[in-house]
Amino acid sequence: MTEWTNDAAIQRWGAMPRTVLEQTALDGDFAKRHLINPVLLRMLGDLTERRVLDAGCGNGYLSRILAGRGATVVGVEPGQSLFDFAVEQETTAPQGIRYIQADLCDLPNLGGPFDAVVASMVLPAIPDWIGAMRACVHALKPGGLFLFTVNHPCYEQLWPTWREHGEYRTHRYLTEYEIPGPNGVDFHRTLSTYLNQVTRLGCHLTELAEPGLDPDATAHGPDGIDAYVHLPNFLIIAARRTT
Helix, strand or coil: CCCCCHHHHHHHHCCCCHHHHHHCCCCCCHHHHHHHHHHHHHHHCCCCCCEEEEECCCCCHHHHHHHHCCCEEEEECCCHHHHHHHHHHHHHCCCCCEEECCCHHHCCCCCCCEEEEEEECCHHHCCCHHHHHHHHHHCEEEEEEEEEEEECCCCCCHHHHHHHHCCCCCCCCCCCEEEECCCCEEEECCHHHHHHHHHHCCEEEEEEECCCCCHHHHHHCCCCCCHHHHCCCEEEEEEEECC
């Protein structure tokens, strides 16, 4: 496996084309819209006057959704094209979101602790993911909520394998490996790796979600998306800081 650094990963993700950013500017891609966003928003609950960190906010779509629900939002994004796009959207239609360009492992002063920190589909893309998770947890108030989403370690690359075979197939799980994508690289890590680390950081788990796609939504998705009806492609974890 290639020896990736955070800087190299940031540079790769930060070159994402503007066309991709525009296509996902409202509420993310199909999977985020139908599988991730509804669960995250349910877990977060009432956001009125709550201070939320969108850790690895990308093009800012989730930050804008959270601000629209009454949260005071800080979005951190290191990738250049994503950060620039998020700032541009805030300049065009201000919602009071503060965007900061920084590596999650090296956060500047963000103005005090947060009621909630969300890291959606971020940790799998970070070589030093433990440092990033630690920073997210330390940014919370005691009792604050940490939500993170990852590709489900048991069912990664579900969509392409389903399209090819009509079922899910895998041949490895226990070792870390790269998952190349069109705009960057994710890293496979086991379910226990993520869960054990968040508990080591002084959090207790409150909920795990493995969302499945509503069969009615398959009519609006790409070919092969019915795989998401049968198997979960994403894992969503909620935990509270106890120390």
